[in-house]
Amino acid sequence: MTDERRKIMRVLSGETLIPPPLWLMRQAGRYLPEYRETRAKAGSFLDLCYSPDHAVEVTLQPIRRYGFDAAILFSDILVIPDALKRNVRFTEGHGPEMDPIDEAGILALKPEGILAHLAPVMETVRRLRRELPVETTLLGFCGAPWTVATYMIAGHGTPDQAPARLFAYRHPKAFEHLLMLLADISADYLVAQIDAGADAVQIFDSWAGVLGEKEFAAYAVKPVAKMIASVKARRPQARVIAFAKGAGYLLKTYRQKTGADAIGLDWSVPLAFARELQKDGPIQGNLDPMRVVAGGKALEEGIDDILRHLGSGPLIFNLGHGITPQADPANVSTLVERVRGWRN
Amino acid sequence: MTDERRKIMRVLSGETLIPPPLWLMRQAGRYLPEYRETRAKAGSFLDLCYSPDHAVEVTLQPIRRYGFDAAILFSDILVIPDALKRNVRFTEGHGPEMDPIDEAGILALKPEGILAHLAPVMETVRRLRRELPVETTLLGFCGAPWTVATYMIAGHGTPDQAPARLFAYRHPKAFEHLLMLLADISADYLVAQIDAGADAVQIFDSWAGVLGEKEFAAYAVKPVAKMIASVKARRPQARVIAFAKGAGYLLKTYRQKTGADAIGLDWSVPLAFARELQKDGPIQGNLDPMRVVAGGKALEEGIDDILRHLGSGPLIFNLGHGITPQADPANVSTLVERVRGWRN
Numbered sequence: 185m186t187d188e189r190r191k192i193m194r195v196l197s198g199e200t201l202i203p204p205p206l207w208l209m210r211q212a213g214r215y216l217p218e219y220r221e222t223r224a225k226a227g228s229f230l231d232l233c234y235s236p237d238h239a240v241e242v243t244l245q246p247i248r249r250y251g252f253d254a255a256i257l258f259s260d261i262l263v264i265p266d267a268l269k270r271n272v273r274f275t276e277g278h279g280p281e282m283d284p285i286d287e288a289g290i291l292a293l294k295p296e297g298i299l300a301h302l303a304p305v306m307e308t309v310r311r312l313r314r315e316l317p318v319e320t321t322l323l324g325f326c327g328a329p330w331t332v333a334t335y336m337i338a339g340h341g342t343p344d345q346a347p348a349r350l351f352a353y354r355h356p357k358a359f360e361h362l363l364m365l366l367a368d369i370s371a372d373y374l375v376a377q378i379d380a381g382a383d384a385v386q387i388f389d390s391w392a393g394v395l396g397e398k399e400f401a402a403y404a405v406k407p408v409a410k411m412i413a414s415v416k417a418r419r420p421q422a423r424v425i426a427f428a429k430g431a432g433y434l435l436k437t438y439r440q441k442t443g444a445d446a447i448g449l450d451w452s453v454p455l456a457f458a459r460e461l462q463k464d465g466p467i468q469g470n471l472d473p474m475r476v477v478a479g480g481k482a483l484e485e486g487i488d489d490i491l492r493h494l495g496s497g498p499l500i501f502n503l504g505h506g507i508t509p510q511a512d513p514a515n516v517s518t519l520v521e522r523v524r525g526w527r528n
Numbered sequence: 529m530t531d532e533r534r535k536i537m538r539v540l541s542g543e544t545l546i547p548p549p550l551w552l553m554r555q556a557g558r559y560l561p562e563y564r565e566t567r568a569k570a571g572s573f574l575d576l577c578y579s580p581d582h583a584v585e586v587t588l589q590p591i592r593r594y595g596f597d598a599a600i601l602f603s604d605i606l607v608i609p610d611a612l613k614r615n616v617r618f619t620e621g622h623g624p625e626m627d628p629i630d631e632a633g634i635l636a637l638k639p640e641g642i643l644a645h646l647a648p649v650m651e652t653v654r655r656l657r658r659e660l661p662v663e664t665t666l667l668g669f670c671g672a673p674w675t676v677a678t679y680m681i682a683g684h685g686t687p688d689q690a691p692a693r694l695f696a697y698r699h700p701k702a703f704e705h706l707l708m709l710l711a712d713i714s715a716d717y718l719v720a721q722i723d724a725g726a727d728a729v730q731i732f733d734s735w736a737g738v739l740g741e742k743e744f745a746a747y748a749v750k751p752v753a754k755m756i757a758s759v760k761a762r763r764p765q766a767r768v769i770a771f772a773k774g775a776g777y778l779l780k781t782y783r784q785k786t787g788a789d790a791i792g793l794d795w796s797v798p799l800a801f802a803r804e805l806q807k808d809g810p811i812q813g814n815l816d817p818m819r820v821v822a823g824g825k826a827l828e829e830g831i832d833d834i835l836r837h838l839g840s841g842p843l844i845f846n847l848g849h850g851i852t853p854q855a856d857p858a859n860v861s862t863l864v865e866r867v868r869g870w871r872n
Binding site for chain 2: 301310341344346349350353354356393394395396397398400401430432433434450451452453459473474475477478482486489504505508
């Protein structure tokens with residue numbers, strides 16, 4: 185059983201803690217000077233992800249500085265297509281790119297040697313669990329099949345992932361095959377992270393918001409439900425946070441349909457709706473990352489609103505999306521102090 | 529009173545028509561060879577918007593080809609910042625750009641000579657009303673203040689309009705000033721379009737989806753409510769469609785709070801939720817434009833779902849966002865025939 189001192193694990197099991205525990209998406213990132221320093225030494229971005237020395241270091245940096253209640257493995261959702269030999273590369277100022285895949289390419293995908301390719305990630309997780317304070321929850325993660333597939337189809341990010349939406353309409357069978365293959369690989373990957381020492385895992389469906397209702401059910405809910413069932417069948421103690429960014433109204437049944445223990449909320453989710461979702465279990469979110477950049481009153485009011493509406497139920501305080509490079513580290517200190525100082 | 533033969537006007541007054549009337553956002557556009565031909569002759573994109581000869585021609589092209597129930601004035605939401613001398617330019621492959629504005633720039637904005645600058649647009653509307661079939665509703669439009677402001681602040685489009693969100697947190701007073709100034713100018717602009725012959729107008733809030741709940745109330749709802757109140761006080765017969773793309777759950781009260789006659793729905797809006805919204809009045813939407821590109825079964829099923837769920841109430845059939853350049857004009861014919869052939 186997980187150590188009782190890991191507050192985020194307690195919330196993930198349904199407990200309400202006052203004040204709520206907190207961490208920030210992309211808390212190990214470019215807003216921190218110590219991150220930029222390690223990043224400069226690491227070679228390419230993927231080199232950083234695959235170097236246990238560097239990945240452990242950047243994962244620990246925000247824990248040292250702020251004492252967040254969770255550390256999240258430093259990695260990227262696109263290590264899965266990289267393991268599938270899609271020639272993933274991160275070029276400064278370009279966003280991620282890879283070789284776009286077509287129908288024949290999907291059918292030819294060989295999901296072999298994935299975990300061997302990702303062994304350095306598991307080594308990072310193992311070392312992290314050893315080096316982290318005992319009270320810090322260690323989170324693993326991966327991308328949701330839909331989001332990972334959108335990049336694989338287009339070969340890069342797009343404003344509304346139209347290439348993947350179109351591909352799915354044109355080639356529903358091949359697309360379904362791709363999603364299920366990604367679901368299987370990703371479930372194995374999450375189990376491996378858990379075995380290496382992750383207490384809980386988060387599934388990022390960053391592009392869930394561009395889907396119509398039926399497609400959301402088929403492409404966002406179904407593969408994530410498959411993954412979670414597979415992980416939980418093998419590792420019943422594991423906790424799963426599912427974050428379907430932009431899913432809006434469709435979040436209503438997302439927890440129940442996917443089997444996630446907690447659901448992540450982006451900053452567009454109204455707090456009254458979030459309160460409803462919280463009646464079914466723990467939620468995580470949902471401060472606009474721009475409030476952290478702005479600081480001052482905008483930051484304080486945003487934090488207070490969330491705590492007032494959601495602080496009396498099972499809540500993991502977080503942002504509604506990753507912290508951005510232009511955030512001032514001093515504003516993050518303000519955030520941490522304000523959340524930790526809250527009493528309802 | 530508007531001609532009884534204008535079906536879209538009847539639906540905008542709350543009538544249910546079977547089959548529903550239809551038009552498509554961006555129906556005058558690059559997917560049509562005749563549009564590309566006129567576009568090539570017109571000089572810059574703004575030259576096309578400001579040339580009544582060319583703008584009338586491209587507005588009429590999809591009416592000739594498909595007999596849509598509405599023609600929408602060919603123009604762009606960024607003619608307002610252009611009239612405000614923000615140096616707006618459209619460079620092929622770059623998206624729109626303009627000089628980014630700061631706090632001092634906002635306070636120095638002089639909303640003078642706007643309608644004189646936009647006189648060619650009103651000339652286009654006048655000619656269109658003369659040339660269109662009597663049964664065709666003529667729609668004018670403008671951008672919502674929030675969406676127009678996001679471009680003015682950043683100087684270009686961005687993935688989630690973070691620059692404007694940040695600016696609004698940092699400089700709430702200047703931002704409010706900008707929104708209210710845009711609301712006033714835009715209301716005058718819509719009244720001028722109505723006086724020139726537009727039957728109804730649509731307000732496009734393409735970036736409503738990136739706002740938190742409070743910001744949605746302050747930046748999306750409030751200025752649009754102000755515009756609609758201003759337009760309706762002066763031209764009580766005018767009908768207004770408000771399209772807040774990505775607003776999701778917040779659409780629940782959007783019609784009531786803005787005073788819009790009809791609300792536009794993007795393709796992510798679940799049909800059961802759309803049905804609820806339709807109980808309060810007419811709705812417009814919401815086929816995924818990628819279904820038109822895909823054609824075949826994906827197109828037919830998407831159309832049928834919408835008609836089955838929403839066809840028995842006041843509906844204007846439309847896409848959930850603009851039609852894209854890669855759509856095959858033959859698929860648009862299929863769409864028109866299928867909607868027109870529907871009986872519930």
